[in-house]
Amino acid sequence: MTANEQGAGETAIQGPRKPKTARGKKTRAKILRAAEECFGTLGYHQAGITDITRYAGVALGSFYSYFSGKEDAMRELVREMGHNLRAHLAQNVAGATDRVDAEVRGLRAFLEYIRDHPWMYRILQEVQFVDEAVYREYYDTFSEHYARLLSEATQAGELRPGNNQVRNWALMGMGHFLGMRFALWDEDVPMDEIIKTMDDLLRHGLARSDQ
Amino acid sequence: MTANEQGAGETAIQGPRKPKTARGKKTRAKILRAAEECFGTLGYHQAGITDITRYAGVALGSFYSYFSGKEDAMRELVREMGHNLRAHLAQNVAGATDRVDAEVRGLRAFLEYIRDHPWMYRILQEVQFVDEAVYREYYDTFSEHYARLLSEATQAGELRPGNNQVRNWALMGMGHFLGMRFALWDEDVPMDEIIKTMDDLLRHGLARSDQ
DNA sequence: AACCTATGTGAATGATGATTCATGTTTCAT
């Protein structure tokens, strides 16, 4: 039940191991990709380990060579997505002219990521009900980084004064719902239209006449 | 598997029935409340029918007297929540001075609802992975009503021109995340602070100097 | 070649838990 025992001379007869050779790495990767596909299409509970291993083209037992169980694979997938998405965003936000521009570029990159990795995003959402701690960790990590950027922009006088913690979560929520509705469910509104609308909202608010 | 057979002279030996007497209504209600509690605390998959009936203080079989299965109870709970929440919001938004004021009052009422019915909100989120159609239906219904209000406000010149469909989902997303983080997970930021921040965001945007 | 470690295999195990159904009890209209 505890973490991966990898130390020397352990008593454990067998447990999940980190692959030591290229062959092992490849197998583990095949299983992870298969898990992504199965969890994504079938859902965590519907997907069986046999589905995953059949899809990966390996024996049932091989799953347990690399993962301590179903949840473990799910967690790994979420961590992986966290890294990939953060990298993708960092790459796309670079070069923004101001904080709002960065937000909007970030939103576009986020929507693109969801569109291109729909399974991954579904898995992130479902992990909430499989291992809530992992879900919170994901957003807390994200939020931590995010809050700093907003604070710096506020310091610099780029943003109106206000509670950045709250804004932070509001912005993540926007992204989440826009992604779900317009990237995952139905791409019936062009990306540029979404971005334009959100740029305006973030720059000027909703109300017609300020003051 | 199909819907509740309630018509006259059906062949079905037995199926879920609508309660015909006060006793029946009471039992069904007890089961539904128990299901809410169990799904909410244990989660849909973890909660067993036996947990629900034990908590309700009725026999296992009674569950199937009123529901065709586990999913059916879940669906019913989500529908119930939709009605209750919509009523709560309508009540609290009445008397708003302008559209943004209505948004902000709606947000406050929404956060209060989540705070007071945390289980219900968890269930709504989990239904996404139990019966996605119900989840979409919930938000589509919400969105339909919402989009009309935004359009009217735009017509009236209260709101800046823009894609209200997009704004609509962005606003729902804000509400969702703010509720999850500040009403469900941790009430570490006072409601008034959240409201003040969001009022400012919706009235003026994020950027310090317009134009 | 001999040998050790990393990998790979899939039948068997063991729990779990949703759903059914045959039977008993209550309510109530007549």
Add this chain to the structure above:
DNA sequence: ATGAAACATGAATCATCATTCACATAGGTT
């Protein structure tokens, strides 16, 4: 009071997996 419809009961059924384990095979080192 009495019979029928509603309602309530919970042991038994049935199917589904996650996980284990005893036994192969492959790769590379001496």
